[in-house]
Structure formats: C-alpha cells, structure tokens
Amino acid sequence: xxxxxxxxxxxxxxxxxxxxxxxxxxxxxxxxxxxxxxxxxxxxxxxxxxxxxxxxxxxxxxxxxxxxxxxxxxxxxxxxxxxxxxxxxxxxxxxxxxxxxxxxxxxxxxxxxxxxxxxxxxxxxxxxxxxxxxxxxxxxxxxxxxxxxxxxxxxxxxxxxxxxxxxxxxxxxxxxxxxxxxxxxxxxxxxxxxxxxxxxxxxxxxxxxxxxxxxxxxxxxxxxxxxxxxxxxxxxxxxxxxxxxxxxxxxxxxxxxxxxxxxxxxxxxxxxxxxxxxxxxxxxxxxxxxxxxxxxxxxxxxxxxxxxxxxxxxxxxxxxxxxxxxxxxxxxxxxxxxxxxxxxxxxxxxxxxxxxxxxxxxxxxxxxxxxxxxxxxxxxxxxxxxxxxxxxxxxxxxxxxxxxxxxxxxxxxxxxxxxxxxxxxxx
Numbered sequence: 001x002x003x004x005x006x007x008x009x010x011x012x013x014x015x016x017x018x019x020x021x022x023x024x025x026x027x028x029x030x031x032x033x034x035x036x037x038x039x040x041x042x043x044x045x046x047x048x049x050x051x052x053x054x055x056x057x058x059x060x061x062x063x064x065x066x067x068x069x070x071x072x073x074x075x076x077x078x079x080x081x082x083x084x085x086x087x088x089x090x091x092x093x094x095x096x097x098x099x100x101x102x103x104x105x106x107x108x109x110x111x112x113x114x115x116x117x118x119x120x121x122x123x124x125x126x127x128x129x130x131x132x133x134x135x136x137x138x139x140x141x142x143x144x145x146x147x148x149x150x151x152x153x154x155x156x157x158x159x160x161x162x163x164x165x166x167x168x169x170x171x172x173x174x175x176x177x178x179x180x181x182x183x184x185x186x187x188x189x190x191x192x193x194x195x196x197x198x199x200x201x202x203x204x205x206x207x208x209x210x211x212x213x214x215x216x217x218x219x220x221x222x223x224x225x226x227x228x229x230x231x232x233x234x235x236x237x238x239x240x241x242x243x244x245x246x247x248x249x250x251x252x253x254x255x256x257x258x259x260x261x262x263x264x265x266x267x268x269x270x271x272x273x274x275x276x277x278x279x280x281x282x283x284x285x286x287x288x289x290x291x292x293x294x295x296x297x298x299x300x301x302x303x304x305x306x307x308x309x310x311x312x313x314x315x316x317x318x319x320x321x322x323x324x325x326x327x328x329x330x331x332x333x334x335x336x337x338x339x340x341x342x343x344x345x346x347x348x349x350x351x352x353x354x355x356x357x358x359x360x361x362x363x364x365x366x367x368x369x370x371x372x373x374x375x376x377x378x379x380x381x382x383x384x385x386x387x388x389x390x391x392x393x394x395x396x397x398x399x400x401x402x403x404x405x406x407x408x409x410x411x412x413x414x415x416x417x418x419x420x421x422x423x424x425x426x427x
Contacts, residue, residue: 096297
C-alpha cells in the first residue's frame with residue numbers, strides 16, 4: 001500500500017535538516033522527471049525525453065511499486081488502455097496509436113512516481129520546478145502583441161495562466177501547511193507572489209477566477225480545522241444549504257451577472273464562441289456516441305470539420321485550439337465510454353482529496369484539494385486533462401492517486417465495531 005509518510009529508503013540521508021526533503025534515488029528521479037515536464041516549453045522534446053528516462057529508471061528500480069500502483073489505479077489504467085485502443089477505430093489510426101502510447105507512458109510514470117515518493121516530497125519538488133519556470137518566464141519578458149497577455153516561456157497565455165495558477169496554489173499550500181519549516185515557508189511566500197503576479201499578467205479571466213474560487217475555498221478549511229468532527233459536519237451542511245439558497249436567489253439574475261462579467265473581462269456572450277463550438281461538438285458526438293473519433297483524432301490537418309472551425313475562428317496556425325470544455329472535448333475523441341472513465345477517475349479523486357484535507361493538516365492535502373477544486377471549475381471552459389507529457393495532467397493523476405491512497409489507508413486503519421473510537425490516519 002502506498003505510504004503517506006516520509007518512508008525510509010536505503011539511499012536516504014537520515015537528517016535532512018533545513019531542506020526537509022531526505023535525499024533518495026526515487027526523489028532525485030522524480031525531480032528530474034517533473035523538471036523535464038516543467039521546462040518542456042523551453043526544452044521541447046528533450047524535456048519529454050528527460051521525463052521518460054527518469055520515469056523509466058523509477059519503474060526499473062521499483063517494479064513492485066509500479067505493479068502495485070497499476071493494480072490500485074484500475075480506472076486510470078483502463079482509461080489509458082481505452083485511449084490507446086482507440087487507434088483501431090480512429091479516423092487517423094497512426095496518430096491515435098502514437099499519442100495513445102505516449103499517454104500510456106505518461107500515466108505509467110505518473111502512477112509510479114506516486115508509489116515511489118510521499119506526497120509531501122512531490123509537493124516540494126513541484127514547488128521548486130514551478131519556481132524555476134516562473135523565474136525563466138519573468139526573465140524572458142515575452143508578451144502577446146497589443147498587450148493581450150504575458151506569455152513567458154509558454155506558447156499561449158492560457159498555458160501560462162494554468163501553470164502559474166498551480167504554482168500559486170502549491171505555494172499557498174506550503175505556506176499554510178503544518179510541519180513546514182521556515183525555509184520552505186519562505187520559498188512558498190516568494191512563490192505565491194511570483195505565481196499571482198504572472199497569473200494576473202497572463203490576462204486569462206477564466207484561470208484567474210478558478211484560482212480565486214479555489215483560494216476562497218481555503219478559508220472554511222482553515223476554520224474547520226479548529227472544531228470537532230460533529231461541528232464540522234453541521235457547519236458543512238449549513239454551508240451547503242446557504243450556498244444553495246444564494247444560488248436560487250441569484251438564479252433569476254444569472255443573465256445579468258453573466259453579461260456584466262463577460263463585459264468586464266472583454267468576452268462576448270458566447271464565451272468567445274464556445275457555445276458555437278459546443279454545438280459542433282455535440283453533432284460530432286452524436287455521430288460516434290460511444291467510441292468517439294479516436295484519441296486526438298479530431299483537430300488534425302486535413303479533417304474537414306477541424307479545417308472549417310479553424311477558418312471560421314481565424315486560427316491561422318491551425319493548432320492550439322479545442323472545444324473549450326474538458327468533458328465535451330474528450331467525448332468527441334474517446335466517446336461516452338472514455339469520457340465516463342475520465343469522469344469516474346477525476347471526481348473520485350476530487351472527493352477523496354476533499355476527504356483528505358478535512359482529515360489532515362499537511363501541505364500536500366491542502367494543495368491537492370485546492371488544485372482539484374481549480375480543475376473542477378476550469379474544466380467547464382477549458383480542456384484541463386489528460387494529455388501526454390503534460391505537467392498539469394501529471395499533477396491531476398498525482399492528486400487522484402495520493403488522495404485515493406489516503407482514503408484507502410483510513411479505511412484500512414478504521415476499527416471494526418461501532419463502539420470503538422475512530423482511528424487516526426496521518427497524511
């Protein structure tokens with residue numbers, strides 16, 4: 001079973017001191033693997049190669065952990081297998097086969113990382129990698145023409161905003177997490193300032209709103225830590241009732257609020273054409289409802305529908321465009337079967353992350369809960385998972401694996417019988 005504590009390793013230094021990350025071969029390989037993805041916008045295919053080489057070393061040096069992870073995460077394995085197998089019915093089989101293999105390798109490495117290092121180490125590695133990416137972005141000074149948003153080392157403002165949003169959240173989590181020393185809190189404070197600044201500079205309204213909501217979610221979490229379990233349940237129930245009441249009260253003014261927000265952020269009433277895109281997507285889903293067109297087999301040069309949408313929306317590069325909704329976009333490519341597998345994997349992980357953060361005070365628990373809240377909000381207007389050799393996708397897999405492992409550990413340690421007191425499970 002995956003351990004949620006810092007495990008002893010034959011390669012580990014016994015006294016980590018100020019750094020609070022024991023050196024070990026798995027930690028080093030995990031760092032190199034995540035670093036490769038984090039700097040992929042600069043390094044290109046070399047970054048993906050570093051991710052694969054370091055990931056392969058993790059698998060080879062810990063085959064038992066890899067096999068255990070694959071058994072525990074059956075839904076993720078089934079999803080990867082479905083995407084890979086889609087080449088058999090894909091409109092572009094060679095592309096679906098290539099990208100499906102790459103996605104399968106990405107899942108394999110991500111699951112193995114979660115088995116080889118504890119979540120606290122993963123979070124600190126992510127913090128350092130994103131700190132470096134943010135520094136390089138600031139040093140690059142790259143922006144879109146006409147002041148349309150800062151780019152940094154990334155190819156689009158949305159890519160910058162999504163990554164820097166995660167950077168801000170991981171910095172915030174480390175800053176407020178229990179058991180973090182002064183060094184890591186100082187790094188986190190610097191990171192939170194850099195991440196927030198770059199997020200604002202990116203001028204991606206959707207990403208900014210998602211991070212703001214996720215951050216606001218931290219306030220009740222901090223309050224709930226200070227009260228007993230029964231009071232938490234009562235407060236959580238009252239909060240849900242209050243939110244539902246406010247939602248009903250404001251529903252009659254939804255159009256007015258939406259129009260005001262879109263006007264403020266410079267968007268049109270169709271969310272920059274998203275509703276038009278979604279109509280095309282629904283028509284495509286109706287053509288292949290269960291199996292889809294094939295993994296990443298829609299936005300392909302030569303596909304008449306894709307070419308028409310690129311021309312209609314003025315995408316001269318014919319790249320970097322999608323249906324701006326995770327579940328709709330994925331249903332087009334891998335059908336309702338694949339989209340259902342993704343939904344089960346993601347939402348089971350999200351619920352487990354919320355359970356984890358209500359039971360634990362660790363930086364990892366806080367980060368993964370906030371990250372999954374951010375992902376849940378963003379998936380309605382962007383495609384946020386799953387891609388091959390994508391850092392955000394790997395973090396999403398990590399959130400699912402670590403959170404589900406924590407819940408399994410809690411269930412395994414729970415006493416049998418109603419009279420016994422609940423057993424604690426650390427994370």
